[in-house]
Amino acid sequence: MSNISLENKTIFVTGAAGFIGSFLCKNLLENVSGIKIIGIDCITDYYDVSLKQERLDMLSSLKKDFTFVKGDIADKSLLDSLFEKYNPAVVVNLAAQAGVRYSIDNPDAYIHSNMIGFYNILECCRHNPVEHLVFASSSSVYGSNKKVPYSTEDKVDNPVSLYAATKKSNELFAHAYSKLYKIPCTGLRFFTVYGPMGRPDMAYFKFTNKLVKGEPIQIYNNGDMYRDFTYVDDIVKGVRAVMQKTPEATDDGALYKIYNIGNSRPESLMRFVEILENCLIKENIISEQGKKELLPMQPGDVYQTFADVSDLEKDFGFKPATTLEQGLGAFAKWYKGYKK
Known part of the structure; x- marks a missing residue:
């Protein structure tokens, strides 16, 4: 592994108006001296664009050196021109069409953004050599693996959604490009990330919207589901640490590594809902616990996500520190203002 200083460097962040992307940019701008960030996002209407605007x-x-470009990473000529103009040292690819259920009805969006877009990023890194490419993969690549915790050594050849298949393909593309063109590449399999300004298609945000309206909340698999919920600030610290160290060469010579990034403490969905309701009651957003509608498992869903993060811990000292009470409390405080 070789160390990279981010000071006085130009960093290219895709998905900069997204949840993780915006918080990563904020952390870097506030903490790294002389850093310059070029952020790109195509601001799709997959969810409330006013939320993306709030993040921007x-x-x-912050009044720091942040340049925002509204554009699509599937637009190759735009990307080529940005790489030529800004010559970034480090690239963090967080732009993607997210969501498991949406991929069942809207497959085109996933091929466009997650496949063509990521291929364009790799091509730009090939023709404009970078010190490090860090890219988002997902815990969804583990599909219906029964063995827990999920380890990056596990076989992940049986995705249960198109979204998962595109993320697995990103890992394969990156490995090939790393080997062929010596691009240092690190992939991060994100587990369920939550927090203020999070994605409205995520369960906790949908639950909150329904609780506020007094509508029952739908809980799949009769509530018998577990998720490795990780607070956004913990995730961002992990991503920032990873950006600053390139991977060692693998046996086949690729400068390539995949890590899980999560809490490694799965929580039951029912407990998560209970803490969320308590936080919303505390902020006077709701006055009492809401009604629950228990439903069977949805297509493409998995029973449990559980990250083995021992590699990330060993190589970077990664240790999430935010409890659900703290994280959901921060979300509830933010949500109170958002609803106004």
Whole structure:
């Protein structure tokens, strides 16, 4: 592994108006001296665009060296021109069409963004050599693996959604490009990330919207599900640490590594809902616990996500520190203002 200083460097972040992308940009701009960030996002209407705007406003209010480009990573000529103009040292690819259920009805969006878009990023890194490419993969690549915790050594050849298949393909593309063109590549399999300004298609946000309206919340598999919920600030610290160290060469000579990034403490969905309701009651957003509608498992869903993060811990000292009470408390405080 070789160390990379981020000071006085140009960093290219895709998905900069997204949940993790905006918080990563904020952390870097606030903590790394002389850093310059070029952020790109195509601001799709997959969810409330005003939320994406709020994140961008948060970044521009920092009055740091942040340049935002509204554009699509599937637009090759745009990407080529940005790499040529800014010559980034480190690239963090977080742009993707997210969501498991949405991929069942809207497959085109996933091929466009997650496949063509990521291929364009790799091509740009090939023709404009970078010190490090860090890219988002997903815990969904583990599919219906029965063995837990999920380890990066596990076989992941049986995705149960198109979203998962595109993320697995990103890992394969990156490995090939790393080997062929000596691009240092690190992939991060994100587990369920939550927090203020999070994605409205995530369960905790949907639950909150329904609880506020007094509607029953749908809980799949009769509530018998476990998720490795990880607070966004913990995730961002992990990503920032990873950016600063390139992987060692694998046996076949690729400068390539995959890590799980999660909490490695799965929580039951029912407990998560209970803590969320308590936080919302505390902020006077709701007055009492809501009604629950228990439903069977959804297509493409998995029973449990559970990250083995021992590699990330060993190589980077990664240790999530935020409890559900703290994280959901911060979300509830933010949500109170968002609803107004």
